[in-house]
Ligand code: AP5
């Protein structure tokens with residue numbers, strides 16, 4: 001049996017951060033549907049363009065597209081001993097598709113790790129995150145801001161909230177932000193999470209696979225809690 005894990009939580013809860021730790025510690029690939037969709041960014045076909053527009057608006061990509069993209073990834077050779085799923089499933093229909101798909105392969109979920117974080121902190125983590133394209137280093141204007149300057153730039157027609165622009169003091173490099181980290185997208189993503197993804201908490205609790213971890217703690221403390229759960233279930 002492979003080690004099939006899910007990490008879930010509101011936007012900015014630290015799913016990507018902890019999934020990278022799990023990949024390294026337990027040697028299973030980090031499969032993020034958000035990353036798979038972002039990788040389609042340079043494709044010109046109609047589907048890829050539609051996916052980018054949906055993401056920028058903070059909405060969910062349709063289930064049939066998402067399930068197909070995920071199935072493709074789970075069938076790659078490196079995913080045969082299990083995976084850590086990040087950002088999937090996001091509703092009960094996707095969870096039920098995954099259950100059937102794993103069952104067909106004689107597999108099942110070992111655990112669902114819920115990173116529990118309040119929406120206010122979550123907003124600041126997603127809205128405030130910035131990244132150097134030159135070094136790959138990540139920062140956050142609220143929590144990891146040494147060496148940064150930033151300002152809020154008004155929208156010319158005042159139709160959208162002000163846009164954040166952060167720079168490295170030392171080099172003047174303008175730091176990159178995810179397009180869906182603009183304020184209106186983050187709020188929409190959090191709303192979508194509360195309405196569509198939160199019902200999965202009860203769904204997985206009923207299946208006795210849910211482990212809730214307080215996520216408002218330093219990254220390494222959350223990682224320790226994550227590791228303990230996985231050691232127990234694997
Ligand atoms: P996706 O890419 O999955 O984004 P998300 O769910 O909105 O979550 P984030 O990546 O913003 O947050 P995270 O929890 O990974 O946090 P991170 O570790 O970066 O999805 C994007 C879009 O794709 C969706 O909106 C949708 O359109 C589409 N999509 C994806 N999957 C889909 C699906 N299954 N169905 C349909 N549509 C789908 O951390 C955030 C920040 O906080 C970082 O700066 C980090 O350094 C910091 N941080 C992390 N942990 C801590 C800590 N403990 N203390 C302090 N800071 C911390």
Ligand code: MG
Nearest residue numbers: 015016017034
């Ligand atoms: Mg992420």
